[in-house]
Amino acid sequence: MSSVNLKKLAEELGVSVSTVSRALRDSYEISPETKQKVLALAEKLNYQPNPYASSLRNQKSLTIAVVVPEIANNFFSLAINGIEEIAHLNGYHVLIYLTHEDYNKEVSILRHLANGRVDGVLMSVSSETNDISHVKELIANEIPVVFFDRVCESISTAKVTNDDYESGFIATEHLLKQGCSRIGYLAVSRHLSISKNRMQGYQDALSASSVPCDASLIVHCGIDQEENTLLVKSLLQSENRPDGIFASVEKLALTTYYVCNDLALKIPEDVMVVGFSNLESANLLNPPLTVIRQNAFEIGKQASTILFKALNQVNFVLEDASIVLKAELVERGSTASNQSY
Amino acid sequence: MSSVNLKKLAEELGVSVSTVSRALRDSYEISPETKQKVLALAEKLNYQPNPYASSLRNQKSLTIAVVVPEIANNFFSLAINGIEEIAHLNGYHVLIYLTHEDYNKEVSILRHLANGRVDGVLMSVSSETNDISHVKELIANEIPVVFFDRVCESISTAKVTNDDYESGFIATEHLLKQGCSRIGYLAVSRHLSISKNRMQGYQDALSASSVPCDASLIVHCGIDQEENTLLVKSLLQSENRPDGIFASVEKLALTTYYVCNDLALKIPEDVMVVGFSNLESANLLNPPLTVIRQNAFEIGKQASTILFKALNQVNFVLEDASIVLKAELVERGSTASNQSY
DNA sequence: TTTATTTACGGAAACGTTGCCGGACATTTT
């Protein structure tokens, strides 16, 4: 670690520490000549203020935390990309915390963050999270929290989401229009608002077309991919198997592809597939996957923009800043009804 | 931010600040009864030590930085996943910095990190990085640096890489074995060691089979994806176009797929394709992509394990800890020679 | 000339934590 500090600069220049400090912050109390000398030496020695001393003194960390279930995931890595961009513009640093969909880990991370390590938190809750008192505790400690994508609806703070209900409706409607009559829904969690809202959209789209909603077509998937594969497999092997699948997250869309390969079911002839996805290669899959595309990068940008407003403005009301972004249905081969194959 | 600090605990209990501090660190100088009282109150008030005060006092940040070109990238997000896992085990926090392949950004980030914000740095250099004095400066400031994947070969520190030369050789050999005679190489940067090593493997594999190495088959791609698309397109439209493509990074393999779609070139009949990739969905592409699969997660884990050894052991020689991991060729439809289609 | 005002800087306290030093009291050793 560099040992160039204010004291060293001060000694070298024969002035006091406070003069150096003020010169570097361009205070009006310091003469232009002195400022210039200080700046020159600081530049020469690559003086970098000790962030921990500054943070301690200013009670500001210039750091935010991003708490997400996983990072090896297109949606979250794109969102983090957007977050980092805005954070960098604001001169902030970004700490990453992964919950691995583990509720206890999430609690322990948030508990820890009450210590002032960060000035604010951006988070997407774990699929296991039901009790949300840990989030409330953090907010009670005056750390602003902005949710993105996976939000806690009952907590009064800013939330940046997609129109999950609408997306679920549109995706289901699309499958119906393409001729599906038995549509399976692959849910990712019983607790998550995204999963519930997307499912509500799915159910309402079925009702709107007077298609009965068969509970056996709703599969609640979990964290374990192997288990999920078995669940999807058993759905597609069932006597009265679905002719369409709506995967509420990318991973489950891929799982569906693998299972269909395995069972020699042809997409879209035997089963049509729609999935939420941000996969760049969705168009290159066999067949190209019809997706609900969320603008993950934009979600990250918007969420962090809101957080920085809260950090920079007094009396900023986080809850009022919530945003719902549009997701987009991109039709491709996995739901094509008149095959030219 | 929480206002529960040592002073508050001390006042509440009627003891001194130093007693509380020592009780919390389980010092032998404190009686069991006092310890218990302190611990109980700390628990009750969710006392979390101020990290900035601790860091300032201890001259240790318990934080590492990960500096990567981008995060919306399978390789890097998987590597970060591995890094976070090990960091968490060691009680460390992880700061993320993105260079966006921009040399100046990389310099400015590393300059900044000399201030002690982090105890160590894990990095993968930008494709534009040629001059490496900024890395040397950081190391001169006694911040240990461990490179992963994209290393600076001339800097004496730990490096965790794949056997890039070997991988390039094997991939090319595979294409030759499958019947290719004109193999294009899509390079990602003129400076990067991975690109150079993979290319050397490619060239040596050609030589080993007495296949002439045609310079016009080597395409140096850049950061701009549209430009890259045009470059690949012009390669595949050239009079004597290649019958095989070796993409040195995932993105360029996907570009090749898009261009082939566009030009109505069939893979593998017209052009075979091999690419470095960690794509989970590579097997679902049309056709399934033959890949050189790097274990990105493992690379991240190994690199951070080495960094923590350096942080925990005195006189640890970073350079001696370098590791070269094996990458694996996974043969799939994009290089299948006897078509059953 | 005396009294304000301005300019330019130094001193010192504070942020919260840690660890050295020292001391009061009790217990053990000579």
Added chain:
DNA sequence: AAAATGTCCGGCAACGTTTCCGTAAATAAA
């Protein structure tokens, strides 16, 4: 009984930065 040792705790300085306060010298106003 005196000395040595042990137990348990408080005081204080230090980490590097920022800012409030004070002040000497220079200038302006009376």
